[in-house]
Amino acid sequence: MTSAVPTPQPALLPPCPLDAVRSKVDSALALGRSLVLQAEPGAGKSTRLPLWLLAAPWLRQHDKQGRILLLEPRRVAARALARYLARALDEDVGRTVGLRMRDETRVSHATKLEVLTEGVLTRLLQADPQLTDTACVIFDEFHERSLTSDTGLALCLESQAALRPDLRLVVMSATLDAAPVAALLGNCPVVTCPGRAYPVDIRYLPPRPETTRSPGGAPLLWRHMAAVIGELCRTEPGGLLAFLPGAGEIRQVAALLEGRLPPHTDLYPLYGNLSPQAQDAALAPSPPGRRKVVLATAIAETSLTIDGVRMVVDCGLARLARFDPASGLTRLVTERVSLAGAVQRAGRAGRTEPGLCCRLWRHAEDHGLRPTARPEILEADLCGLTLQLAVWGAEPTALPWLDPPPAAALTAARQTLQRLGALDPRGRATALGRRMAALPLDPRPARMLLGAQDQGHGPLACCLA
Template identity: 65%
Template structure:
């Protein structure tokens, strides 16, 4: 057992080194993620027997590197494989008779409120722990060392939580739509997909144009049928097809390859351009980049993306073309994540504040290279009330205007100051973003009258220009109504406030300030309410 998270990885390295000195055979260690694998590998450096080779095993490795970890050890050699949960059930590693289990796994959790997924490190389930232990006894009696107290298992889940309860369901719903399953809720599920996740999936697919909007049924569009042919989430598949139409297909293939997996080059800076520059640089042998470049080449072929060289449809030509298209990176990211276009709104506590098109707030440290940009296309952001931007690209407003011209709304907004003056502004918006806010020199007269009526209703009749003759006249009419009823009108405060648009608005004329309404005009408006001349 270990005493805490800081002591776990040194303890695990100690156990692995001791087992390899004392026992025969190869060893498989289970860790939650790639960061922990690298940490334990560093701690094991120089501590393993001379006949032992160390191999990492996780999803981002190239097929060749995964094959090397799985292959039987060479004659006279043993191996230590540091693996994520990928090695629980899907792979068989020859010669393993020793298992060391940290008891942790990393699982994706989708938040329908933000539309984002986040990775959480959680305890393995009891069933998962048994499955891991069984890897030690596949071919001969083995040993499993678990790095937790047996009493802790009372808090373990019996089974792993079904993925359908926590996943982003947009790819799944698009597949259902193409298969002809119009209403997922009506299918005979073992675990019913959460309604909130389905609603977010429908909204995302409709926003991409993959399904017909305005209906609860999943009705695929021709674009949706094209998207399922690409081995990517719908938004990245849509990115490839739309960017190809705009002429930035090579760059889109590289961007999609990077965004389809975890960040291969963890940096404190959020700039996606820095990563793309390294990704497209000739001769960079970064291991993770090699696999992702191959993935980008495959996507370019599947999406029929030209790369600028008819004799070389992939490889170096793709990277060269993508590098030439880097100035359009913000546009490409905005095509994939239109709801995350963000405007800078200020600074606070060392953070640049941004508001995204979907109404969510996001922050970026002022030390980041993008923190002075007025507008960003955000590719990755933490879930939460004020998530931190993890990956983004600078975006120019003229590019945004070109991309989303049909979705930008324009309105004339009026507000009235405490003094009763109407201020009119023409505002242009894209979702929650205010793109332009300019004063209107001559606002519409009818709109001004309605704004003044709303102001009077909020402030009360006291703000009107009453004089003594008008007050006395109003009192006499009210007395006649109380005494005789009809035809004398009810001119109570409540009635006058409720009916402002009918009796006062026509007499406001072109007033843009309540102070322009004279006592004489107010009296005329009231007298028009009488049934007699």
């Protein structure tokens, strides 16, 4: 019999608010229960709890070492968090702490904690519905309520009920309504941790209302944002993170800031389509004597600590995908951020020291913000979900959902998948449908790629997709 490999212990980490509830977390999970953890941004949810669990006795049962899966909603957050957790153990990513997402897998036989993007979990479940070597699945930042996180939780709950009663599920968020989630998880315990690591001063700086577009052509909001950023960089110490809805707006504000920032200030964009190298540059600590301004989309809203940032400027807008059943297409729309999203954004300023958040709207407008973002499952194209569940062998209406998918959207998805040849007339996955589901793509481009490959036009279809 081989002896167990000892788990590396984290280096001494600075105190954080979550330390006060560690005994409650350990007790709930030691009893084999699932758990909902509610704690403010900066309390240490993403960085502390996974490291604590590495030492949990229940990870090793029946001479087998169980692993922990930590789900993150975005690739940039998953990569940064994996690096942080590995660094806390004085290791590189790929040893005790691994990373798994589309186009990048860094795990080994020594990996006990895997940081995943949410879509990967569905594929792991399709390959192994029991999650045989997994002891715990952690859903981080669950308040974002993405379609993939809702689907992953529903499938984990079904696996837990039918195959893996010992599987522990942890749902974490700063702004989540905990009671419905706890009820869905079998009336599991809720651990609440008040307080953030550092206080954040909130200021409201709306633009002047006399016009919406300046003579230079840029919308007034972006010119106002550039002016606020420039003034803060001249009068306040530390780095700055500004939230904008998309890459186009980031480029506009970057152009307006050109030549207006003080010396020794570096400007970085941060959005989803940037290369990993460019994203890493935006997150890396500034060299001595320099500071940074990061212009980011909502990908910086959660689970990220950008070293040196103590100021946030929030335009109050977010770009979201909305499905139009009439056209069968998904389009991007710009909407007001939710109150929960605004809280998350402000929390980025208090991660490493007392911070400042400037909101570019009036204080009274807070009352008009919706409390939380509308769950994606109520708005999205459900073709991918319907195909994955057909491969899983479950009826969507039979799964345990926090918000059930709309019947009309499910009907439209089934009809589309049948036209694509992915489902048979009884709604079961065809051989083609299973091949489509195995690709990390939506069903329509997946069908195009497979059809083109069969006709010898695979490279052209890849370019079109």
